[in-house]
Amino acid sequence: MTAPQVVVFDVNETLSDMAPLAARFRDVGAPELTDRVWFASLLRDAFALTAAGGTERFATFATAGLRSILAGVPLTRELDAAVEHVMSGFTALDVHPDVPGGVRALKQSGRRLVTLSNGSAGVAERLLSTAGIRDEFEHLLSVEDAGVWKPAPGSYAYAARTCGVQPADMILVAVHPWDIDGANRAGLATAWINRDGRPYPEYFTAPTHTIAELPELADRLAA
Incomplete structure (x- = not known):
């Protein structure tokens, strides 16, 4: 070969x-392992859309997925602020x-x-x-x-x-x-x-x- x-x-x-992102989820009041569920769900939806012939940016899936998974969770801050706190973790x-x-x-x-x-x-x-x-x-x-x-x-x-x-x-x-x-x-x-x-x-x-x-x-x- x-x-x-x-x-x-x-x-x-x-x-x-990506392990430090778990702390970002804890900061906003999300339960343990929410980071893993979120990332797996993000990939699931992206793969499904690709299989159906569509496409979308990672950031769109990530942000929308966060809003969905954090909805109804007793957060330590407003939902928009919680999403921003987690997403900003990617740059760190x-x-x-x-x-x-x-x-x-x-x-x-x-x-x-x-x-x-x-x-x-x-x-x-x-x-x-x-x-x-x-x-x-x-x-x-x-x-x-x-x-x-x-x-x-x-x-x-x-x-x-x-x-x-x-x-x-x-x-x-x-x-x-x-x-x-x-x-x-x-x-x-x-x-x-x-x-x-x-x-x-x-x-x-x-x-x-x-x-x-x-x-x-x-x-x-x-x-």
Whole structure:
């Protein structure tokens, strides 16, 4: 198998550590685990709209979903203020500790690095700039420009066209099994980051590589 030329990174939860958002939900009076229910519901609705042939921006799903899930909750502030408090947390997120070293190792190996997010390119820009690794990336891509959300095949095809390569020349890096499966079916190699030791769902196609931390990937690709 030819080693991939382009490494495509998912952003939300793969590069960014979204755990601090839980504190934002607690701040506004939401019950424990509301952050997880909200994010899962956001993805569910986005995937459903994509399957039906529609599309919408991440921020629209996120904000509308927050309003729905917080409705009826005895909040510590007005609903509009609660939604703003949670959403502003996205601009304060940091990358996972393993990300900077892993990104630099892949770049030093001579590979091209890009992101492909269901969120906005602006969020990725702030995240990577704050981490001091923005310059390692050639493109910060968003499905907002692809017209379909991941894991629809068109999202990965958009990334390949933008980079001027075939899907087989790319490897997707993600923590989400649904993203790994979508990329596999679109013809990309894949690397699943399993930071918490969870089993991989058997109903999805298996990743090309499974790693516990990002720095492992450069060694895998060099082998």
